[in-house]
Amino acid sequence: MSKRGAFIAIEGLDRSGKSTQASALIKRLEAANVPCKHIKFPDRTTPIGKMIDSYLQSKTELDDHVIHLLFSANRWELASSIVKALEEGTTVVCDRYAFSGIAFSAAKVLPRETTSKDGDSTIPIPTHVLSYEWCRAPEISLPAPDLTFLLEVSPEKAESRGGYGEERYENKEVQEHVRQVFDRIGEEIESSGVGKWVVLDADLDKDEVEQSVWDEVKPFIEHMGVSGPVRKLWDKTREAAMVDALYI
Ligand code: Z5A
């Protein structure tokens, strides 16, 4: 099988510079004559994307389960076209992906906090609305990125960047929960061996972050793409099939 394109996801907290870095990477790939495609989630142009957009702008209310599944469906709408592009040799750069989907939903907490007593002080225990496992389930088997960047930005830097706080989820408390879920996802991806997870300091200047991204992407270009089929996220179907085979 000839080489295919690389699937690169850019993830991170709000205002960490994901869209800036996705565009910069596309420019560099084009300059290096690498066939490439720029996609973004949520894709607000599809019918599902329009429902998501309305929810994010607080124009409509949706149950937390429903909005989570819509975000995931918005990715599944494009899943086969991503695989097709990769197989045709196109490198796909994706601005936010399944990991944002899990992190933002699993980070949601109920407005009322339960408390626990620790000596004289009372410690708030946030009650999560959706479990991590529930949030991850609809993302299983989506095309797996070969390389994911997690852009880490401090709350102070994020706030100093334009537009912060205009949509849902854009507040410090939510962002801190999101950060914790991203860390858990990163550990899982690294230990699964499906794709590389690279954490970058996004407090740095745009140019410095851009260079770090390029340093990681360059080996894929030098190797003229990626060998082997597009892998799937958290895919246990092969393992399950092998276990089933033992009992036949
Ligand atoms: N969401 C979800 O819940 N579930 C899902 O499955 C998905 C998403 C996919 C909207 O996403 C919301 O949807 C988001 C997660 C949730 N919730 N929140 N909050 P979105 O991707 O549409 O959000 P956005 O409007 O694109 O914002 P963003 O992604 O947070 O921003 P960004 O792309 O990371 O940053 P940027 O646009 O590149 O840069 C922001 C500004 O900072 C801009 O003025 C830049 O010029 C500047 N900038 C960028 N980098 C730097 C550096 N290094 N130094 C200084 N200034 C910089």
Ligand code: MG
């Ligand atoms: Mg963005």
